[in-house]
Amino acid sequence: MGPYAAADAPDGADGADPGVWQQIFDFTDYAELLALVHHSLLAGALLGLVGGLVGVFVITRDLPFAVHGISELSFAGAAAALLTGFNVVAGSIVGSLLAAAAIGLLGVRARDRNSVIGIIMPFGLGLGMLFLSLYQGRAANKFGLLTGQIVAVDTPQTAWLVGTSVVVLAALAVLWRPLTFAGADPDVAAARGVPVRVLSLAFMLILGLAVALCVQIVGALLVLALLVTPAAAAARVTASPVLLPVLSVLFALVAMEGGILLAVGSSIPISPYVTTLAFVIYLGCRLVGSRRAARTTRTAPLAEHPPVSRV
16 A cells, blocks of 8 residues: 555565556455545545646646746755654745745746756755655655655644645635736736736745645655646636636546545555546547637638638
């Protein structure tokens, strides 16, 4: 069951190596194992909600690269906390906020922002690998920071996740309309008196908290699967400002909860399941969007130039 159980469980009932499919999908004693992950299911629901909503602005503001950059510093903060014996979630949050503040303050324009992110990413990853190499504890703890460890979510960690999620959701509720306006047309928003630069920094800090949440569950390497893919999939099938966040949250929830339920009886970490489900959802939405665009293209010339009857 996840990365922690893989090291302790026997290879098979008779001591033989299990088959590949048995390692990926093994529902033996599934009901008993499912009872052990109620904290994980709650954490997955929170991450689906937060990731789906924050992802809408990540897509509209063209910030997927920033998500990856912040995740590297979040990973470094979590690894530092693991090495020094502090709370890993707190370390992840501190790393994320530092990275988000640096990107928000130094990268006002898109070109500057990408340069800052390109500098932060290798620095954060290098620090994280240094801290992990110095850590002498369980190897599963190291592996979990990179690829996720949702089956190890406990009551204190759930409390951190709930508290941080409430902060993110409350901030989004307050800033949703001005963020939407500034994201759609920043020049007009600035002319109307909207503090575009302040909003940009505020959103980067919100994004930092969301990334820290996701790193704890799906790992630093695969954060994009929650904060980018569901919203990108939703944007393929709708442009409605109401339906877009709804579908984004729905897709994120399906990927997270489905990934947890598939990973419960497996020796494989949760992240491959979450990322695969999110990718399949994106492919389906892309197919639907492409077919819809093709139908629109075929019907548009007929509407603009109706056929002329022959005399």
